[in-house]
Amino acid sequence: MRMDGAEVLKRTLTEDEAAILEAWYISLREGTSLQSGRIREAELQTQAKAVFGQLRDGLSSGGVDADAESYTPLRENLADISRSRAVQGFTPTDTANFVFSLKEPIFEALRRKSAADASALAAGVWAAGKVLDRLGLLTMEVFLASREEVIGRQGQEIAELSTPVVRLWDGILALPLIGTLDSARTGVVMENLLQAIVDEEAEIAIIDITGVPTVDTLVAQHLLKTVAAARLMGADCIVSGIRPQIAQTMVHLGVELNVISKATMADAFALALRRTGRKVVRQQAAEERC
Template identity: 85%
Template sequence: MALDGVEVLIRTIADDGAAILDGWLASLREGSSLQSGRIREAELQTQAKAVLGQLRDALGSDGADADGEGYASLRETLADISRSRALQGFTPSDTANFVLSLKEPLFEALLRTGGADASNLASGIWAMGKVLDQLSLHTMEVFLASREEVIGRQGQEIAELSTPVVRLWDGILALPLIGTLDSARTGVVMENLLQAIVDEEAEIAIIDITGVPTVDTLVAQHLLKTVAAARLMGADCIVSGIRPQIAQTMVHLGVELNVVSKATLADAFAVALRRTGRKVVRQQAAVAEERR
């Protein structure tokens, strides 16, 4: 009598589980997971053994519906594996292959246990493909979500590191900007600058845009927001690093910064020193002036 595909699969895993596990581990060893050194063989064996056992239990509980409640424990195990591999730097192919590589040893086991009955074999293969494909998709969804989370966190950290506020002198700060200035980064820039103004009790903040590739109306608006916020905190702003090409572009676009601007950071620093009642002189000239 023909058996249901799920029943065939459960019986196959129960009768030939050791051989299936050995074949699965052999397939995983041939992949790049172990060769990359990101995971130890003992850990890989533990993961494979746990997944195969949970798969057998889930098949008996919810059949071939990998989205069912009976698969909750297995899905969580695969999610943990996917998240850890996303943090360890595994490729999407390596992660998906963890589940998909189980197909071959399961297929071979089905041939051994039910190959004489073509109907049972076909139904078992169908159930195997349906379940493993669903589990593989779940694995990849968790992996990609984890990767996006990691990339987003790294992007935020890079944005914070790429907007340092430098103390040039007592009461004078410099904020060198590198790269494109968008809305998200403007928030980080503004927060860092305002906090530095408070901490240093700064009077002047120099915003250097030498490393900003282009300045259009949107970038200019972001700069003006930063300048306005700094003024509310009691600090005047000077924009430096406007190159000839950027100046021409701003003129053609009709962009007006409405703030003191200088070509170089050195020029802006000189202006800041004058505004704070300081000046820089050569040492020899200073000694000569004292002798008079």
């Protein structure tokens, strides 16, 4: 007759709960989670106790199938823990060890309880390994998905912060670009610039590429798309910050921006003032003429 591993495991968890939990606490304290300072010991113990109880409840009717309905509260709890750890900056190893570190205390408890019955010991060890391995994989899947979401959101925020639209004068905007332009970032640049043109009723937009490391055919295409979109909104564009090295590269590649360009933003700003019927004069010179 085959021994029921789930029953052996559930009985061991129930009868030896205090010892298993204490051994698990010790293992968690020796890990890097507490040492990193990202979580308090009391919170870690609360999480461990809740997971332990939900594991025992899941075994009661779900057997060793960690995907069964009876394990739903445990899976949801572990998912919440994984997501919070992804946001808090825990490593994948720290997150996975929260579940996998429970193995050794359970195996030791099974050895104490079933040392005289080899079949019961084997069944219990198999059941514990099957359940904890599946839960550990679930924890890692949620953690990695949450980490990718955090990285994606941070990338979007960085892209928005690195493309500020600055109001230089009435009707004159400046868009200083830093870093490489790609399709995704061009969309952010275009959206920010067009919204600023509408908000400020701008006539001229200066796109400064001093911080762009290199301009190739693809980057030029992205710039032209931005310029074309700005023109559709009624604003002329001036490109500034084309360094000698970039100018040579563009000539060799045969890249044509087909837009007014200036070497520096100062030159572009002076041109923008002239095109809007303004000029800047020194105060002393103005007073002498008077």
